[in-house]
Amino acid sequence: MLPILPTPPRAVICRLGPPIARADIPALCDRLRLLLGARPRTTVLCDVRALDAPDLTTVEALLRLQLTARRLGHGIRLCHVPERLALLLTVTGLAEILPALPPPGAPPPPPLPHPPYPNPP
Numbered sequence: 512m513l514p515i516l517p518t519p520p521r522a523v524i525c526r527l528g529p530p531i532a533r534a535d536i537p538a539l540c541d542r543l544r545l546l547l548g549a550r551p552r553t554t555v556l557c558d559v560r561a562l563d564a565p566d567l568t569t570v571e572a573l574l575r576l577q578l579t580a581r582r583l584g585h586g587i588r589l590c591h592v593p594e595r596l597a598l599l600l601t602v603t604g605l606a607e608i609l610p611a612l613p614p615p616g617a618p619p620p621p622p623l624p625h626p627p628y629p630n631p632p
Contacts, residue, residue: 522554522588523547528561531572539572540579552584556612560591565599573609588612 523546531539543555557576562569577587589596589611600606 521551522556523550524556524558525576526558526561527572529563531562531569533568533571536568536572536575540575543576543579544583547580547583547585550585555580555585555587556590557587558591559589559596560593562596563593565593565596567599567603569596570599570603570605570609574605577609 525543525546527539547553547555555576557573559565559573573587573589580587587609589609591614592600592611597606597611600609
């Protein structure tokens with residue numbers, strides 16, 4: 512399950528559409544650098560609803576965009592995450608690095624009933 516975080520008060524929106532090829536990744540990062548420019552610390556809302564057939568190249572692109580944003584003092588939150596992409600991020604263990612916003616009108620997720628991992632003895 513993707514971590515769901517509250518909507519940030521100040522954000523920049525970026526939309527990604529299919530397909531994303533590995534060769535597109537440097538240009539995407541360059542465009543993000545230009546988009547963020549000298550802005551004060553903000554969150555980039557990355558609308559990924561058009562990524563209907565995500566693969567590991569998609570995940571790599573999202574990770575590189577997150578790295579670019581963090582190097583500039585910002586961060587990325589995914590929004591409108593297709594189920595297949597959410598599953599891919601969960602299976603690869605990257606859901607916490609690429610957090611998602613809740614869908615509009617969705618209730619907050621319930622708290623975990625216990626810690627996810629037992630404490631060592």
